[in-house]
Amino acid sequence: MAKQSLAQIFDLDRTLHEPARLMILCVLSAVDEVDFLYLLQETELTRGNLSSHLSKLEEAGMVAIRKSFQGRIPQTIISMTKEGQLSLLAYRRQMQIILKEME
Amino acid sequence: MAKQSLAQIFDLDRTLHEPARLMILCVLSAVDEVDFLYLLQETELTRGNLSSHLSKLEEAGMVAIRKSFQGRIPQTIISMTKEGQLSLLAYRRQMQIILKEME
DNA sequence: GCAAACCAGTTTGTAATGCAAACTGGTTTG
DNA sequence: CAAACCAGTTTGCATTACAAACTGGTTTGC
Numbered sequence: 001m002a003k004q005s006l007a008q009i010f011d012l013d014r015t016l017h018e019p020a021r022l023m024i025l026c027v028l029s030a031v032d033e034v035d036f037l038y039l040l041q042e043t044e045l046t047r048g049n050l051s052s053h054l055s056k057l058e059e060a061g062m063v064a065i066r067k068s069f070q071g072r073i074p075q076t077i078i079s080m081t082k083e084g085q086l087s088l089l090a091y092r093r094q095m096q097i098i099l100k101e102m103e
Numbered sequence: 104m105a106k107q108s109l110a111q112i113f114d115l116d117r118t119l120h121e122p123a124r125l126m127i128l129c130v131l132s133a134v135d136e137v138d139f140l141y142l143l144q145e146t147e148l149t150r151g152n153l154s155s156h157l158s159k160l161e162e163a164g165m166v167a168i169r170k171s172f173q174g175r176i177p178q179t180i181i182s183m184t185k186e187g188q189l190s191l192l193a194y195r196r197q198m199q200i201i202l203k204e205m206e
Numbered sequence: 207g208c209a210a211a212c213c214a215g216t217t218t219g220t221a222a223t224g225c226a227a228a229c230t231g232g233t234t235t236g
Numbered sequence: 237c238a239a240a241c242c243a244g245t246t247t248g249c250a251t252t253a254c255a256a257a258c259t260g261g262t263t264t265g266c
Contacts, residue, residue, distance in 0.1 A: 007147035010126040018224080019120070023113040026205050036244070044110035049225060051245055072233070074243060092202055099195055099202075102129050139215070152254060154216055175262070177214060
């Protein structure tokens with residue numbers, strides 16, 4: 001493979017590059033299924049922000065969102081999709097290369 | 104030091120977190136003084152984008168911008184400040200921690 | 207000698223974000 | 237049965253990143 005240009009190396013997936021979403025996926029990569037309130041507590045995001053970042057991740061096909069009930073209280077369960085796992089892996093690799101580039 | 108929260112770990116410097124600016128600093132960290140046209144070529148940004156990202160970096164105190172002439176043609180020379188070097192180092196360290204966190 | 211093309215950038219306009227605050231639809235408590 | 241609470245969603249706004257248009261000067265063609 002020919003040497004990559006800087007522009008290519010730094011062309012990061014913007015969905016994952018947002019710290020809040022990276023943080024969400026980081027939690028998900030460890031536990032693989034969580035509810036909204038657990039994420040809320042782990043990430044210290046506001047409910048509104050967590051909700052909208054999850055929507056973005058869902059639209060991008062990175063996470064799956066399932067609604068259920070805990071007794072009569074609604075509950076939202078979030079898990080990472082296969083695509084999400086692959087994208088996160090790719091992002092990590094790319095960022096590793098960037099960090100090396102800056103040494 | 105107490106264990107850092109995820110929110111703290113992922114609280115990245117937004118000035119540096121933007122890929123285009125990270126790329127600019129990456130070039131600067133290697134050569135330490137460049138002109139506008141060299142950056143333009145290395146980064147493959149448009150002139151407008153390069154100009155505005157440089158302004159942001161200058162406002163943030165990360166780079167110093169000096170105007171001179173090459174014969175009668177105006178020339179812009181950019182270099183990284185000490186603060187820029189330190190901030191970039193800090194960003195790299197923080198991102199290393201994040202990548203570890205996601206392993 | 208002056209119009210057209212070129213050079214080195216800067217400014218402006220626009221669409222897309224990220225965040226906080228307000229809202230929704232339901233449940234529990236006093 | 238009103239007030240407080242729960243689990244989220246929607247809305248409004250200020251900030252952005254990018255592209256396109258602009259600026260102020262220089263060189264080229266005729």
